[in-house]
Amino acid sequence: MTVAFFSGSRRRAAVALGAVSAGLLVLSACDKPTPLATLTVGTDSVHSEAACYNNGDAIKESQIQQCLNKKAEKTITVSTDDKIRFGVDPEIADHGWTIFLGGQQAEPEPYKKTYRTIPASAFFSQSPTGGSTDKTQVTIVENTGKKLTGIWHFQLKKDS
Numbered sequence: 001m002t003v004a005f006f007s008g009s010r011r012r013a014a015v016a017l018g019a020v021s022a023g024l025l026v027l028s029a030c031d032k033p034t035p036l037a038t039l040t041v042g043t044d045s046v047h048s049e050a051a052c053y054n055n056g057d058a059i060k061e062s063q064i065q066q067c068l069n070k071k072a073e074k075t076i077t078v079s080t081d082d083k084i085r086f087g088v089d090p091e092i093a094d095h096g097w098t099i100f101l102g103g104q105q106a107e108p109e110p111y112k113k114t115y116r117t118i119p120a121s122a123f124f125s126q127s128p129t130g131g132s133t134d135k136t137q138v139t140i141v142e143n144t145g146k147k148l149t150g151i152w153h154f155q156l157k158k159d160s
Helices: 008-028 060-070 091-094
Strands: 037-041 044-048 073-079 083-088 097-101 115-121 135-144 147-158
Touching: 037 073, 037 147, 044 073, 044 147, 060 147, 083 091, 083 135, 091 097, 091 135
Parallel strands: 073 147
Antiparallel strands: 037 044, 037 083, 083 115, 097 135, 135 147
C-alpha cells in the first residue's frame, strides 16, 4: 500500500506553483524589447523597434554613421496632402528626439513630447533635376544632449 504525502488539491497547487516559477524564470532570461516608434497616416500605422539601441546609453561613436545609413524595414504609403503622425514611447520623449532625413538632421532642437504631426509634403522635395522624389527615408533619433541613444527608420512612399 502506498501512502500519499499530499492530497489531490495540494498536489495540483504544487504543480501550479512550479509552472509559474518556471514561467518567471524563462521570462527573466528574455531581452527587454527596445522602445517603439510609430508612424500613422490616416488609419494605417507602422511601428518599429530601434535599428540601433544601447538600453538608453549612448551609441558608440564608431557605430553612429553605420546605424544612420541602415535601410528602413518599415514602409508607409502617403499622399502629399496627408498628415503624418509620429509617436514615440515616453522614455524616448523624456530624453528628446529629432527627425533625420537621408541620414542628416532635419531639426535643430530635440522634441520632448510623445506625439507630433507633420504634413507629408514636408518630406517630399524637388530633386536637383526638377522632378520630385517618390520615396524618402525618415529616421527618428533619440538623443540626450549630444549623445545619440536610439535610432528608428521608416520609409515614406509617395502615393501615385
